[in-house]
Amino acid sequence: MxxxxxxxxxxxxxxxxxxxxxxxxxxxxxxxxxxxxxxxxxxxxxxxxxxxxxxxxxxxxxxxxxxxxxxxxxxxxxxxxxxxxxxxxxxxxxxxxxxxxxxxxxxxxxxxxxxxxxxxxxxxxxxxxxxxxxxxxxxxxxxxxxxxRPPQIENWEKAATEFGERVHNLGEKLVELIQSQRKTNKKFIAAFDGFSNICRQSINPNISDAAVEEMLIQHLLTERIFRQIFDNPDFTRRNIIAVEIEKVINALTSKSFSRNHFLEEVDYFYLALEEAAKTIKDYSEKQHFLNTVYEKFFQGFAVKVADTHGIVYTPQSIVDFMVKSVDEILKKEFKKSLSHKGVHILDPFVGTGNFLMRVMREIRKTALPDKYKDELHCNEVMLLPYYIAAMNIEHEYLEATRKYEPFEGICLVDTFSVQEALQLDLFTPENTQRVQRQQDSEIFVVIGNPPYNAWQQNENDNNKNRKYEEVDRRVAQTYSKDSKATNKVSLSDPYVKAFRWAADRIKDEGIVALVTNSSFIDNIAFDGMRQHLAQDFDAIYVLDLGGNVRTNPKLSGTTHNVFGIQVGVSINLLIKKKEGKKSQCQIYHAVVDEFWRKEEKYAYLEKCQHLGGVDWEEIKPDKKNTWLTAGLQAEFETFIPMGTKETKAAKGEVTDTIFKLFSNGVKTNRDVWV
Ligand SMILES: C[S@@+](CC[C@H](N)C(=O)[O-])C[C@H]1O[C@@H](n2cnc3c(N)ncnc32)[C@H](O)[C@@H]1O
Incomplete structure (x- = not known):
């Protein structure tokens, strides 16, 4: 209590x-x-x-x-x-x-x-x-x-907290069960191999056996919660991916042992929760529990997955601010709105679905059925959030219209490999069709919270991000090629790919609204990225929410950072127009008080409501694509450089730099202790 x-x-x-x-x-x-x-x-x-x-x-x-x-x-x-x-x-x-x-x-x-x-x-x-x-x-x-606390909520909270704490053990127990069957049960082995192949084809060609086991665990874990706690007994029949995985699990568990027997050992984890859930009528109380499972499962059980996939819940005030801002921009710049026919909206990293749910609340009731059917889209690469998002979005629709309709805009797919993957079968024919339909839609708004390596403390954690042919090539051709920096490792962070991907996805007009790591604003390696953002868009609004513990050790991630993480965060709204283009991109910047606690930052966003409530400052980038030029000395540009790549490469004597040669000296490209 x-x-x-x-x-x-x-x-x-x-x-x-x-x-x-x-x-x-x-x-x-x-x-x-x-x-x-x-x-x-x-x-x-x-x-x-x-x-x-x-x-x-x-x-x-x-x-x-x-x-x-x-x-x-x-x-x-x-x-x-x-x-x-x-x-x-x-x-x-x-x-x-x-x-x-x-x-x-x-x-x-x-x-x-x-x-x-x-x-x-x-x-x-x-x-x-x-x-x-x-x-x-x-x-x-x-x-x-x-x-x-009302008594029923108190019981529920207790059970939910306990479950959240046990989710790690529960996952471990299920791993043990699956691994023991993989050694002894022939039918199990064959079904597992078949399923691994589907995963390799649909999700990631390099997916490990451990990751496949984890997917089965995510299914086993949530399937029961949906059935028992969310009174959704048909979930595994209604959800096109769940249907497929059910077949595998049935194959795994049918012959030598029953499914109930298989899960008997973990029964007690669920019982308290299920008992408490019976008395809870409020969906948001239960939904909150799902969000906890989402974060706790990955952070407790699969930390590296949580890092490379950026599994973290986006706070509601950020979601509200971004959705409202997009609606404002649609009205002001395009004479449209979120309800407008033809405005396709895509969250490429849907997590628990909160951006689309919020968008649905903003859409006019009469427009909602058509938008829900054809113009709302989202992707998720992990099974557990995919299920949670599908359930949440379908529930939101049920609440708004009193009618259950499956949400066909959700795809289980890796956003960055959609194009490459489309040549393959993506889990099920329905999922492949959905991905194709999304690919054929003219997306006007990309909104969401992409992954970024938030917890990775150092290179030795080795949470290497997956390589993608197309988007990596685009980053290399643009952000990286036009960067003057020597060390460009940070450009491989998934959030950079997300910007590149989104800028390309909206074609010649639209809005990109992403909440991301804020390092691109002033970090040296991002000069090429800043240059291209300014070329690709007509207006850019960057609201810096601070919280970078590494540059200001007086801050605490849990207290000051809106995500409770170590890296700085910004809300970024980018606008691309077909008509009425200005010759130069207008870039606006605002920054909140560095020492505000995260609750103060949430309250600020709530007060502003949308970008119209923010006090923006227009910034004029310098020739080197530096956006934050305050405090920089203009005459610095006139000094003779110590050395440049050009003179280093040039033949003959050097006249325009002090030295011809320079190097990094000896370094490990690892952390200080190596
Ligand atoms: C920061 S979370 C999204 C949070 C979400 N707005 C919420 O509050 O629940 C990012 C999500 O994107 C998913 N994801 C990461 N990389 C992805 C990719 N390449 N394609 C699709 N989904 C991805 C992760 O599994 C994770 O659920």
């Missing part, structure tokens, strides 16, 4: 009373003025749990009923913890409570507050009504509000 560590002597409490006193002295006693003090207090408490206070938030009660609350406390990114309503000293608080409930305000966990009094309702009952002029009472009320 979450315990709020708060005492009457703590700073946030003292600050609260001091601010109230100040407001009083200034004669500012109306609700708008005094509620700032309570908002600060709530925010300070939220920080203990990494929760967010979203002020002035709208909540949809029913299809037709929307309420606007002073504050909504959001935990774990998407879950609503409680509501805050502020009043001033002049209001009769009890009467205000009655009024709000008459309007249908929920009684789950709501705190009504005036400078002198607090009333709290939880689980349909009033649990607190008292003066808060004394700090002890104020602390008591806040503890009640923050620590509350």
């Amino acid at each position: 979450a315990i709020l560590n708060l005492k009457p002597t703590h700073k946030p409490i003292k600050l609260y009373y001091q601010s109230l006193k100040k407001f009083q002295q200034l004669g500012a006693i109306n609700e708008g003025a005094v509620k700032v003090a309570f908002a600060d207090l709530l925010t300070a408490c939220c920080q203990q749990f990494n929760w967010t206070l979203v002020q002035e938030n709208s909540i949809q009660l029913t299809k037709k009923k929307l309420i606007r609350v002073d504050g909504l406390l959001v935990r774990d990114d998407t879950l609503k913890h409680g509501i805050w309503e502020a009043k001033d000293s002049e209001d009769d608080l009890a009467k205000e409570v009655k009024n709000k409930f008459a309007k249908g305000y929920p009684k789950d966990n709501i705190i009504f507050q005036s400078p002198e009094r607090v009333i709290i309702w939880q689980g349909g009952k009033q649990v607190f009504d008292g003066e808060i002029t004394k700090p002890e009472a104020l602390v008591e009320s806040l503890k009640l509000f923050f620590e509350y």
Whole structure:
């Protein structure tokens, strides 16, 4: 259970009373003025749990009923913890409570507050009504509000946390089971080999046996969760990939042992979760659990996969900001919108599906069926997120239309090898058809969070990224060829491929919206990439969210980085136009306060809503494609260089550099300790 560590002597409490006193002295006693003090207090408490206070938030009660609350406390990114309503000293608080409930305000966990009094309702009952002029009472009320969990959610959270912690062991257990069968069970061996061949053809020609085992585990792990926890007994019949893998698993388990027997040993992992899930009605509570499984499974069980594939959940405020920004750009620059017919939208790295789900919420209800059928697309290369995304997106559609329709826009495929792979059979004929259909669609928007080597600490981790013929050739021909840097290793990071791939994919007009590693903004090896981005696009907006722990050791990844990782992050919005082109790309840059905690960055994005709310600065790159030129000395350009590649290669005497020869000296191309 979450315990709020708060005492009457703590700073946030003292600050609260001091601010109230100040407001009083200034004669500012109306609700708008005094509620700032309570908002600060709530925010300070939220920080203990990494929760967010979203002020002035709208909540949809029913299809037709929307309420606007002073504050909504959001935990774990998407879950609503409680509501805050502020009043001033002049209001009769009890009467205000009655009024709000008459309007249908929920009684789950709501705190009504005036400078002198607090009333709290939880689980349909009033649990607190008292003066808060004394700090002890104020602390008591806040503890009640923050620590509350409805009993069923408490059980569910406990079971889900436990499951998240055990997911590593569960995976290991399944590996043991599969490996022992691979030694002794002939039918198993044949089926496994057949399945490995399909994977090699469809996903990666170099896929290892361990990775194939892992795929089977991802299926076994989630299939049961979908059936039992998400009441989706037909999942394995409805999902075209699951149908195929079911056949393999049935073949694996049919002859010498039953599937139930096979899974008996891991039964206990699921039971507590399944029991708790029976009492949960709220889909977002369960969905949140899936997101945890997504991150925990890979981070606990397959760390290298998590790194090379960038398996990390994109925070909701980033997704909201990017989707809203794309809609704004469509309206302003193209006189279109996300609902507009013909605007095909693709998330090439779908993960749990949150970008497309958010896009669906932005699309007009009447336009949604057609868009869902033909114009929303996504790819995923790992089985577990592929299942999760399919389930989430189909559920989103069901909620919006009250109708189940399979989502045919999702493909199990490696985005970077789509073209090469299309000559092959991609798992199943349906999947191949889907990939072909996506390939034939004119994509107008590419949106998503590509993988990048986020956890790789050093070269010796050896999480080498896979090589791709086409996209690697394009990076080499452009970003790499036009770079003046000597060391270009960083250009092999998958996020660089993602930019190259997306810029090529949208053809002659469209929008690319990617949240990525921010190193391309100012790192020396990315000069060629910056040059080409500016050539390929008409406008570029880069919102730097900071969090680069390596360049600023005072920062902490978990505290300051929006993904909780070590490398800096930026939201990048790139616009390519067919008509009304400007002669030069306009590049806009904004950067958030370096020392903001990640919750402050989320709150900032929520406040801005979309790119229109950001205070941009236009930047003028110099001749060397440096974007951030502030602080650089222009006269530096006039100095004689120590040496250049050109003079090194030239024959004869040297006149325009100090030295003709230069070298790196002895180096290992490894880390310092080698
Ligand atoms: C950063 S995550 C996406 C997060 C997603 N927006 C979410 O919040 O759930 C990147 C995802 O892309 C997938 N991926 C990585 N490389 C890929 C590729 N080449 N083709 C398709 N999917 C890929 C990974 O498996 C991972 O699920």
